[in-house]
Amino acid sequence: MVFNEKITNPAELRHVQGRIELYWIYTSGEAGDVFFKKLRDEGKFTASKCRKCGHVFFPPRIYCEFDFSETEYMEISGEGCVLAFSVISYDSDGNRLEKPEIYALIGMDGTDGKIIHLLGEIEPENIETGMKVVPVLKPKDQREGKITDILYFKPVS
Amino acid sequence: MVRVAVVGAGYSGFNANSPDLSWKEITYEAAVRAYEDAGINPRRDIDAVVTCAEDFWEGFAIFDEFCPDQLGGVLKPTFTVTADFLFGLANGVMLIKSGLAEIAVVEAHSKASDILTFGNVVKFAYDPVWLRPVGRGHPFYLAALEKSYYSNLRGYCDYTYAEVVAKNRKNGRLNPDAPYSADLTADDVLSSEPLFYPLRKLEIAERSDGAVVFVLAKGDIARELNPEPVWIDGVGWNSETSNYDTMSFTAVYAMKAAEMAYDMAGIENPAKEIDVAEVDDRFAYKEVQHIEALKLAKAGEVDELLESGYFGRKGEIPVNVSGGSLSVGNLLEATGAQKALEIVLQLRGEAGRRQVDAEIGVAQVWRYLPTATGAVAVFSR
Amino acid sequence: MAVGKKDISAPPYVEGRELELEDFEEKKVTYVEDYPDIRYQFTAGQAISKFLNGLKEGKILATKCNKCRRVMVPPRTFCELCFKPADEWVEVRDTGTVETFSISYIDPDAKPLDEPEIVAVISIDGASPKMGILHKLGEIEPDRVYIGMKVKAVWKPESEREGMITDIKYWKPLEVE
Amino acid sequence: MVERVRGIKFHKKQDVAIVGAGITLFRRRLNETGKELSYYAVKQALEEAGLDISDIEMVVMGSAPDAFDGVHMKGEYLLDGSGGSNKPYMRFFVGGGTGVFAPIAGYWHVASGLADVCLVVTEEKMSSSHPHPQSAFKYIWDPILDRPLNPNLIWIFALEMRRYMHVHNIKHEDIALVSVKNKANALDHPSAQLAAKITVEDVLNSEPMSLPVRRLDVSPPSDGASALIMVAPHIARQLTDEPVWVDGVGWALDTTWWTNRDLYFPRYVAEAAKMAYKMAHVTDPRKEIDVAEPYDPFDYKELHHMEGLGLARKGEAPILTREGVTARDGDLPVCPSGGLLGVGNPIAATMGVKVAELYWQLSYRAGKRQVAREVTTGVTQAWGDLMQVGTVVVLSNKR
Structure with missing residues (x-):
């Protein structure tokens, strides 16, 4: 016997609402700080290259995750090509978005790395994998040193 | 060599919700x-209790506080692994092999119906600096991207994934604990709305509640308790990376975990030696990835085999004969538990109307979005 | 594999970059904020549902294990020590004893409180010894509280009770009555 | 039903040695991400052990609640900086006890024979959590019975401390001596966040938080990481002539119903210690233990835990402290690192001042912190959850 008695009237079953009322402030970290300041102030993209194996990381990091050697920063164009994309009709609460968002996995030129970001200025039916895209940044005075300083990537016209 | 066996398995049933019982009671x-x-x-x-839980699935900051009582683990060596049940199982094996325990208990549960903002919790696992702030879309976009990338690489078309859904949801009809089982065809799946294009709603496992507990024992004690226990021949687990830029998107984590488990179990030719498999299918394309990773089929050949019924209930290697997560539901950290449970029931001959003939079975799980981490366990009778 | 162990002791490998609050305020460092909307609906289950419904009626309910003879508050469906189902429901009294207490000057976010509040573990009369709950004390000066003090629950008016632990406003000294 | 289930015999596959350790700075706010902090700690441990990341077979991660770093499934998030990429990697969690629990998990990875070289990494970035790191602790309480009372973490310490003082008739002055000792010890720790020369009066006059707990009774929230490398005997022999051996491990988790227990004595620590001592063949800890690093997030906790560990009789720990027995040059040095009170308390990352410190002490490489007496065996311990869990490790430099 697992329980000796159980509540039979469903109205007597209780549920208590709970909300996590915390918020978080995340530093970009050492490599992130270098990247986002460069993006904010100069509109330029930074990657990092492993001093031992030569793997070029994007997003940049201070260490090579494969051999744990140090890396050095290098400037890249910020352009890339679409490796995969998806069209999302709902937000994370499950509500329909007024306009679907296009997410893309973008291989970054001059690196072994990738970025996941939005695509803009294009309709889903016109997207092809392998398509070349370039970043569209916020105007300099509105940039804050965050990933959202990149508004989206757009196809090369 | 110390062998480890499953000498007891218990579960609470799997349901889409469970408004009458707290997670402790389940x-x-x-x-x-x-x-x-x-x-x-x-x-x-x-001698030891292993529980598997993640704080934000439960709504706590330190959930392991709430684990000992309902398992009889008060003032005993009890701890939590923040991972799936199969990772807990690996720890149970290690505890026994290292002599810290002779009888160990492994537990995992899901109270997914307590989560009101599932999408937000999943998104909260995404890299806070590089990924989480991008867009407002549902975090399933990452699975959609992976599906798209992987399909292009292998040349699989959507029909293959739809067949996985149809197979598993139909299999579930013989499983009394499969709340999402249904009589569906691949065409039904293909005609459902692509909410997360190219991912369709019917390709995604809905959530379920439930708990699973295993009792593991050291070989000689196992035989005393049960003359025919189910042996754990091998366990393996692996993580690719936490970064989307170095992920393979081809389930290399599952391949490496399987290699580790097969190595331990002495399995050289999985496609020949394994009789039944339960793999993670919380997105339909994941089942295809995992069949390849477990070396039950060659890369790029799963579509033809699926079509021929090779992985069906009466096929050569039945995969997800329980109905998989597509029928039973996404049990969060208990997903691997449901899969291991199915294998144990099958090997014991206690799987009822869905019984298949099997001597060696494998259970595999992935740690869900946004990870590239997974675990594998090989069982035999 | 090995190249041999180095004779070093405990220095950090690198100096970290320590930040002050001003670094954030003056944007000397880049950062992201997140205010996720994360909500749950906790299922109270069999025992706690009944306990909460009891509070709404102004009663404190306990369960009893006939094996170890413990009367348990908060109530549970199973005895965690005997690992068997609890056997019966018992109503215990709304008086008790302060087992330990603290005078708190901070709120959950570590901000100072205007008035300190007194929190205590109160063992409930009618339950087994040391069976206590966490709650607050009121109608008493902080420096007059002592361990072993007898206290009584002060309930919200019936119309305001919602079947929550806060239906008891606080516990007050028994002798003041 | 089996007639008689035999007791644990510790029939392990192989012994386990520690050959390297690493620790970052402990600071209130660090710019580095949790991944970067983990990388620093791992890099130092690898360097000390003379190993390369490719030599590591498995990785164990220890980190306390996700609510600090602010990432769901944060073990997965931290894995690349912890050297877990393309490896078997797992995160373990017993609340505040994780700092000593992670190496216990590392122990069975090696002792079971599944790995010969296991890296143990612990990390915490508490500064991400707002409005205050303490706010995260609001969610450790029962969501139905306790959270509506708006509890603060310090409450549980205050309630336990009051009970301990009451039962043994201990004065706050005696407890404050622990804070004075540990903060002074931390002056010699290069990672320390709150090292200082203070007096008992400073503690007694510091700002009240949740009486009897005052500001200087408490360790500070912190960011940091630490790492440890655990290996099989045949690997240890190749690396060093003086490995430090794991002689015993133990842990125990008490009931969730903490208001149903008498809080004056930490039974969870006593049970964990019993297991570890049995395994290490320690029968009289007060005589056989040469140096101890019990968990000291609050000053009374060091005393409480010494009693749980059997290093003092019940109620005797304050007397030993007053007599100087627990000083760095005393007969039983306790927290020579400076502990959490002095070095800082990045919850799980305190492995760096507990297990790693004991490793450095037993290999005579603790520098200015090296205790005066000869050492062969040491014990370290952590505590966590709702005053529930004890985790104990016994190390020795003799096999």
Whole structure:
């Protein structure tokens, strides 16, 4: 016997609402700080290259995750090509978005790395994998040193 | 060599929701059944308790506080692994092999119906600096991207994934604990709305509640408790990376975990030696990835085999004969538990109307979005 | 594999970059904020549902295990020590004893409180010894509280009770009555 | 039903040695991400052990609640900086006890024979959590019975401390001596966040938080990481002539119903210690233990835990402290690192001042912190959850 008695009237079953009322402030970290300041102030993209194996990381990091050697920063164009994309009709609460968002996995030129970001200025039916895209940044005075300083990537016209 | 066996298994049933029982009560129910099955008194006999849970699935900051009581683990060596049940199982094996325990208990549960903002919790696992702030879309976009990338690489078309859905949802009809089982065809799947294009709603496992408890024992004790226990021949687990830029998107984590488990179990030719498999299918394309990773089929050949019924209930290697997560539901950290449970039931011959003939079975799980981490366990009778 | 162990002791490998609050305020460092909307609906289950419904009626309910003879508050469906189902429901009294207490000057976010509040573990009369709950004390000066003090629950008016632990406003000294 | 289930015999596959350790700075706010902090700690441990990341077979991660770093499934998030990429990697969690629990998990990875070289990494970035790191602790309480009372973490310490003082008639002055000792010890720790020369009066006059707990009774929230490398005997022999051996491990988790227990004595620590001592063949800890690093997030906790560990009789720990027995040059040095009170308390990352410190002490490489007496065996311990869990490790430099 697992329980000796159980509540039979469903109205007597209780549920208590709970909300996590915390918020978080995340530093970009050492490599992130270098990247986002460069993006904010100069509109330029930074990657990092492993001093031992030569793997070029994007997003940049201070260490090579494969051999744990140090890396050095290098400037890249910020352009890339679409490796995969998806069209999302709902937000994370499950509500329909007024306009679907296009997410893309973008291989970054001059690196072994990738970025996941939005695509803009294009309709889903016109997207092809392998398509070349370039970043569209916020105007300099509105940039804050965050990933959202990149508004989206757009196809090369 | 110290061998480890499953001598008891208990579960609470799997349901889309469970408004009448708290997570403690669900777990207690599963534990009582497991201890009865093993024929042990937990307060006297167990040496260690392993629980598997993640704080934000539960709504806590330190959830492991709430684990010992319902498992009979009060003032015993009890701890939490923040991972799936199969990772807990690996720890149970290590505890016994290292001599820290002779009888160990592994538990995992899901109270997914308590989560009101599932999408937000999943998104909260995404890299806070590089990924989480991008867009407002549902975090399933990452699975959609992976599906798209992987399909292009292998040349699989959507029909293959739709067949996986149809197979699993139909299999579930013979499983009394499969709340999402249904009589569906691949065409039904293909005609459902692509909410997360190219991912369709019917390709995604809905959530379920439930708890599973296993009792593991060292070889000689296992035989005393049960003349024919189910042996754990191998366990393996692996993580690719936490970064989307270095992920393979081809389930290399599952391949490496399987290699580790097969190595331990002495399995050289999985496609020949394995009789039944339960793999993670919380997105339909994941089943295809995982079949390849477990080396049950060659890369790029799963579509033809699926079509021929090779992975069906009566096929050569039945995969997800329980109905998989597509039928049973996404049990969060208990997903691997449902898969291991199915294998144990099949090997014991207790799988009822869905019984297949099997001597060696494998269970595999992935740690869900946004990870590239997974675990594999090989069982035999 | 090995190249041999180095004779070093405990220095950090690198100096970290320590930040002050001003670094954030003056944007000397880049950062992201997140205010996720994360909500749950906790299922109270069999025992706690009944306990909460009891509070709404102004009663404190306990469960009893006939094996170890413990009367348990908060109530549970199973005895965690005997690992068997609890056997019966018992109503216990709304008086008790302060087992330990603290005078708190901070709120959950570590901000100072205007008035300190007194929190205590109160063992409930009618339950087994040391069976206590966490709650607050009121109608008493902080420096007059002592361990072993007898206290009584002060309930919200019936119309305001919602079947929550806060239906008891606080516990007050028994002798003041 | 089996007639008689035999007791644990510790029939392990192989012994386990520690050959390297690493620790970052402990600071209130660090710019580095949790991944970067983990990388620093791992890099130092690898360097000390003379190993390369490719030599590591498995990785164990220890980190306390996700609510600090602010990432769901944060073990997965931290894995690349912890050297877990393309490896078997797992995160373990017993609340505040994780700092000593992670190496216990590392122990069974090696002792079971599944790995010969296991890296153990612990990390915490508490500064991400707002409005205050303490706010995260609001969610450790029962969501139905306790959270509506708006509890603060310090409450549980205050309630336990009051009970301990009451039962043994201990004065706050005696407890404050622990804070004075540990903060002074931390002056010699290069990672320390709150090292200082203070007096008992400073503690007694510091700002009240949740009486009897005052500001200087408490360790500070912190960011940091630490790492440890655990290996099989045949690997240890190749690396060093003086490995430090794991002689015993133990842990125990008490009931969730903490208001149903008498809080004056930490039974969870006593049970964990019993297991570890049995395994290490320690029968009289007060005589056989040469140096101890019990968990000291609050000053009374060091005393409480010494009693749980059997290093003092019940109620005797304050007397030993007053007599100087627990000083760095005393007969039983306790927290020579400076502990959490002095070095800082990045919850799980305190492995760096507990297990790693004991490793450095037993290999005579603790520098200015090296205790005066000869050492062969040491014990370290952590505590966590709702005053529930004890985790104990016994190390020795003799096999």
